[in-house]
Every structure is written in structure tokens, then in C-alpha cells.
Amino acid sequence: MSRDPKSPRPPRSPWRRIWSRLEKDKADPHSRLGQYLAFRKAVTEIMAHTREEHILLESLCSLAVECSPVKLAWVCRIEPDQSLHTLADAGDTAYLDSFVERRTGLPVDHGPLIKAWQEQVALYNEPFQDGPLREAWRHNLRPFQLRSMAVLPIHRDHQPWALLVLYDRDRQAFPRDCQLVLESVVRQVSEALEDWVDILRERVEREHQLLLGAALQSAEDGVVLTDAERRILYVNASFTRMTGYTLAEISQYGLHHLQGPRTDPRTLAEIDGALCGQGFFNGRLLNYRRDGQTFWNHLSIIPIYQRDGEISHYVGIQRDVTHEWLAREQLEYEASHDRLTGLGNRRALMDQVAITLPRVQRHTGSLAVCMIDLDYFKPINDLYGHEAGDHVLRVIGRRLHSTLRRSDYVARLGGDEFVLLIEGFHSLEDLEMLLIKIELAVNEPIHLQSGKVVGVRLSMGICLYSPDFSGDFDTLLRYADQALYRAKANKRQRSRYWELFTVEDRPAEAGNADRPRTIRTSLSGSDADEN
Incomplete structure (x- = not known):
């Protein structure tokens, strides 16, 4: 496997700390899907403003690490002599460096990468079979705590061209809905590679920063604080932007004013049941903005306990997931x-x-x-x-x-x-x-x-x-x-x-x-x- 030290790398993103805020939500399937959809949106924006191959690949890897839960993103090509040539990487690249040093001990010709390359199918969480050759792969991965991988073929001119390899520390890190998003990203990249021409790198970097700034705004959650009787005490600016209601207005009307005829009554009953019990709720429901428009709201309700064990307040965290929901419906439609x-x-x-x-x-x-x-x-x-x-x-x-x-x-x-x-x-x-x-x-x-x-x-x-x-x-x-x-x-x-x-x-x-x-x-x- 060879790596080109002269290949330019995009600067470390100043927004990486923003995505670290999402770490606590990665066990939530909606949060994981939302991050992959944000990754897909970011890649789409990059392709709209660049025609340089190496910038696309470096951005693809960087955005995968910054926007999604993966810890290592790698684009490589399998050469005729079965060696691996690195085109771009981001994240925990120390694993790739160790791979170079001990290449003779890692049988690439029997691994999941060559399988995906030969069969031209995406592989997810591909297990290593038993045997001495497989032990070399497991031994090399163990220090980096990389437990899941996704391997997706990239095509150019309708021919196999490269592999996008993603590593995650969760054992089952790529559920079916996330697989659909990743496959759509690779399909977009393959189509873009067919007819690109060069453009200035400065424009790519500028658009990249604008995109991450827009992603920051979309990642901000609406926050509501209530007392134990569910009287509203505080809402942040994101809540007002999301719903159109100020603190004074929503305090007068109550949070039930966000509901409407299309809000699922079973979800409302589930929320009431959760608040009457332990107070925790995590789910999605259809809400109405001040102007009457609907939006899909991913709602998390967290109780705040006093020292005596009684609930004193509730914190509600709201996220507008309308685009994610519609994108998922579109992906399901395209799949069938x-x-x-x-x-x-x-x-x-x-x-x-x-x-x-x-x-x-x-x-x-x-x-x-x-x-x-x-x-x-x-x-x-x-x-x-x-x-x-x-x-x-x-x-x-x-x-x-x-x-x-x-x-x-x-x-x-x-x-x-x-x-x-x-x-x-x-x-x-x-x-x-x-x-x-x-x-x-x-x-x-x-x-x-x-x-x-x-x-x-x-x-x-x-x-x-x-x-x-x-x-x-x-x-x-x-x-x-x-x-x-x-x-x-x-x-x-x-x-x-x-x-x-x-x-x-x-x-x-x-x-x-x-x-x-x-x-x-x-x-x-x-x-x-x-x-």
C-alpha cells in the first residue's frame, strides 16, 4: 500500500468541535442517520463547487469523519499487483501507517477489500473468517478499537476505480438506513468523476467553510425548560426560529399548541405516559409552526431531579428532522x-x-x-x-x-x-x-x-x-x-x-x-x- 506525501490535505476544520457535541447522541438511530444525511449534503455541496479529483476525495474523507460517526475514512485503489494505493484519508490514520509497516503480515488478497473490489458490491461489518491469515487483520485492528467497517466501490467511466472504506468503533455501526445514504453518496461521487474539470482550490475551501457554517446552524437544537407542572420557564432562540413562538407566546398557549390534527395521538399518549413515569422520552412527532406549517420534530425530554428524588424540572430538546425524514422517504422510494x-x-x-x-x-x-x-x-x-x-x-x-x-x-x-x-x-x-x-x-x-x-x-x-x-x-x-x-x-x-x-x-x-x-x-x- 502506498501513500503520496505530496497530496494536499485540507486544513483541519475549525468546526470539528461542533460535531463532537453530537457524540453523546450517537446511540440514537435518528441522530446517526441525521449525521450521515448531513455528510451526504456536504458532499453534494462540494461536488457543486469543485472539479478537482483530489479535492473531492480529501473532502469526502474529511467530511465523513467530521459529519458522521466514523473514526477513519479511506479512499484506496487496488493495483494490478494487489497492492493498495491510498488516494485520500482522514481520521485515525495511524492504523493505515501500521498497515504500511507490517504489510507483509496482512494478506490483502484474502481480506474484505479485495472481496468488495472483485465482486463490486458494498460490504458492511464483514466478519473475518477463522485462520492464521485472518488473525493478522484482527491483531492489527485491535489496538485502534475499530470494530466495524463499510467498503463501498467507487466507479469512474462505468469501471471499477476505487474503494471508500469507513471504520467505526461500534460493532454494528451501519444500519440499513445509513447504508442507503452511504450508497447514494458513492453513487453521486461516481457520477461526478465522469466529466469533471479543474477549478481553483481557493473556491473549494471558501465553499467548504460556508457549508460547515450552514451545517452549524442546522445542528442547533431548540431547548425548552419547564417546571414539574410543565409550566414553561425558558425557550432558546433556536426554539423560536424553529416554531415561530416567543417565550411569552408559548408560555401563554402551552406546548400543546404545537400539536394539530395530523399529530399522532398515540405519540402524545406515549409522551404523557413517560412524563407520568420516569420522565424520559425520546421520539419523533409532527408539530405545527406558528404560521401553520408542519415539521417533523425529534423530541428528547429529560427530567431534572432534586436531592430527595423528586422531579423539579423537565428539559426538552427539539430538532427539526423534516429534511432527514423526507430524504429517508425518498431513498426508500428510489430503492423500490x-x-x-x-x-x-x-x-x-x-x-x-x-x-x-x-x-x-x-x-x-x-x-x-x-x-x-x-x-x-x-x-x-x-x-x-x-x-x-x-x-x-x-x-x-x-x-x-x-x-x-x-x-x-x-x-x-x-x-x-x-x-x-x-x-x-x-x-x-x-x-x-x-x-x-x-x-x-x-x-x-x-x-x-x-x-x-x-x-x-x-x-x-x-x-x-x-x-x-x-x-x-x-x-x-x-x-x-x-x-x-x-x-x-x-x-x-x-x-x-x-x-x-x-x-x-x-x-x-x-x-x-x-x-x-x-x-x-x-x-x-x-x-x-x-x-
């Missing part, structure tokens, strides 16, 4: 939806299957799993460009969604492949009528933004679920895909755009394990052939 068409992606399809399949099994209903591929789509991409192809996919996605019934579902797996879940049809004739409607809708001409008119056709493979079938959804999808393959292979001779399969179980025989009984039939029920 196709960005181009807005349809569900593979993850959303599996979530829908987890609901649909048990319902069909419980009510002995009907279900058709349909795999769709667009014919003549590739020539549109080749002739008119990818923007035209994306437009065609969006149009087809809307047409499929509008043609299906509310009980049906459509998802895009990628490229020009779609999956339909059609349930509740009473006969094959009902299913055939819906398939004809789909064909008529898809076959309508598509007008490109350039004024050209194009069109696509469908090929579809259908696998019908049978109540006697005990396999899983992956099996149904695989047989629908095989039917799709035959439909495309017979495109010139076929009389319709689909091939239909009905799958049933039969006792396993020698050589036939995992081979379900497959019957190909027409939708009208005639001309059945057993395979």
Missing part, C-alpha cells in the same frame, strides 16, 4: 422503484409477491406471471439514440399500468423487460381479453420528441399458477421466462404474441427432481401438448 418509468423494480416486485402469492393460495385464486420483452426496441435505440429509447420505455410503462386492473401489478426488471402479475380472472377467456387489451394499447404509435413516429410489439411468456404447485415464485418466473424465449423464437410463425404454461407438481422421479409437470396450451383450452 425504477428511476426511468416510476414502476416497481425487482425489489418491489418481490414485496408484492409476498402479498399476492399467499392471498392466491389462501383463496385458491388464479394468478398469471407474465414476462414481457419489447420487439423492435433495439433499432429505435440504434437509430434515434438512448433518449428516444428511454421515452419509449416510459410510454410503454404508462400504457401497461393504465391497461391493467387495480388488482394487477406491473414492474420493470431492467432494459426492455417487464413483469405482470395478473390475478382474479375467472377463465382463460377473461385472461385472453386482458392480454388483447394490452396488445392494442402497446401497439399504438409512439411519437418521439423529434417528431418521428415509432412503434414496438410485444413478446410474452405466461406461467399460470396452480393451487397444487408447491414451488416458489422464482420457479414461476423462470418458466415464464422460458415461455418468453419460445415466443420470441417463434416470432415469425406465431399467431399471437404470447406463449402460455400451466405448472403443476408431480411426485419426483429419478432424473426428474426439480422438474415440474409443464403443459403448453392455448388460451382457449384446446390443442394441449404435454412436455
